[in-house]
Amino acid sequence: MADFAAHRVSLDLTHVIYDASSDTSFVLALLTLSPILLMPAYAVLAVQTRELTIINMWAGQLLSEGFNLVLKHVIKQERPADGQIHLNGYGFPSSHSQYMGYFSTFLICHMYFRHRFASTGSIVFDQLFRMIVYLGLAAWSGIVAYSRLNLLYHTSHQVRWGLGIGIALGVTHYVVTELLPAKYPVSIFGRTRSAIVNHPISVWLQLRDGWAVWADGGRESEWMQWRTEWLKQHARLAERKTT
Numbered sequence: 001m002a003d004f005a006a007h008r009v010s011l012d013l014t015h016v017i018y019d020a021s022s023d024t025s026f027v028l029a030l031l032t033l034s035p036i037l038l039m040p041a042y043a044v045l046a047v048q049t050r051e052l053t054i055i056n057m058w059a060g061q062l063l064s065e066g067f068n069l070v071l072k073h074v075i076k077q078e079r080p081a082d083g084q085i086h087l088n089g090y091g092f093p094s095s096h097s098q099y100m101g102y103f104s105t106f107l108i109c110h111m112y113f114r115h116r117f118a119s120t121g122s123i124v125f126d127q128l129f130r131m132i133v134y135l136g137l138a139a140w141s142g143i144v145a146y147s148r149l150n151l152l153y154h155t156s157h158q159v160r161w162g163l164g165i166g167i168a169l170g171v172t173h174y175v176v177t178e179l180l181p182a183k184y185p186v187s188i189f190g191r192t193r194s195a196i197v198n199h200p201i202s203v204w205l206q207l208r209d210g211w212a213v214w215a216d217g218g219r220e221s222e223w224m225q226w227r228t229e230w231l232k233q234h235a236r237l238a239e240r241k242t243t
Contacts, residue, residue, distance in 0.1 A: 031140075091153070
């Protein structure tokens with residue numbers, strides 16, 4: 001029993017050490033878990049929507065994580081010496097920073113190049129809303145990256161490189177797998193994407209490429225279909241009450 005206790009370690013994946021005397025440190029400790037919480041969100045969206053873009057984004061995120069693991073074991077740079085906390089694994093580049101760099105960059109690229117939100121009727125308000133979304137995603141990533149520095153998990157060098165690598169991977173993955181297939185459908189990128197959508201397994205799983213058909217990925221048309229059926233249902237209920 002004593003031998004078992006001597007070999008027990010903390011699961012660093014969700015174990016966060018912060019300054020209990022600081023409310024800011026507590027908030028940063030919660031936000032630093034964003035990458036962990038986003039993974040199940042990917043899974044839920046992928047299963048619920050069967051949307052190829054979401055699955056593709058998730059696949060790129062997993063590739064980014066794998067690349068980060070390879071870099072850490074090749075470079076083998078230690079975490080901050082002044083952190084005074086015991087952590088497993090190497091520190092370069094910061095995986096949390098890289099994760100959020102990829103996540104925010106892919107989404108910003110997608111919303112800038114392809115996704116169209118429902119219009120408010122005002123060009124000014126439409127553009128303002130877009131800017132708020134872009135800045136919100138960038139700020140979220142920046143805060144998570146800063147939390148790794150503030151909580152003494154990484155040096156500024158490790159955080160900057162993590163963000164930079166994540167941003168580069170996000171842009172590259174989006175351009176190659178989303179933008180080029182959309183702009184050049186007869187290119188090898190477009191044909192590959194079409195082959196994936198038309199594959200028998202994809203058809204069996206009912207995968208779809210919503211943004212290839214609708215500017216908003218089909219959200220408005222799905223809502224209109226639901227709204228039409230909902231109104232018909234309530235009209236029938238009203239008729240029953242009057243008879």
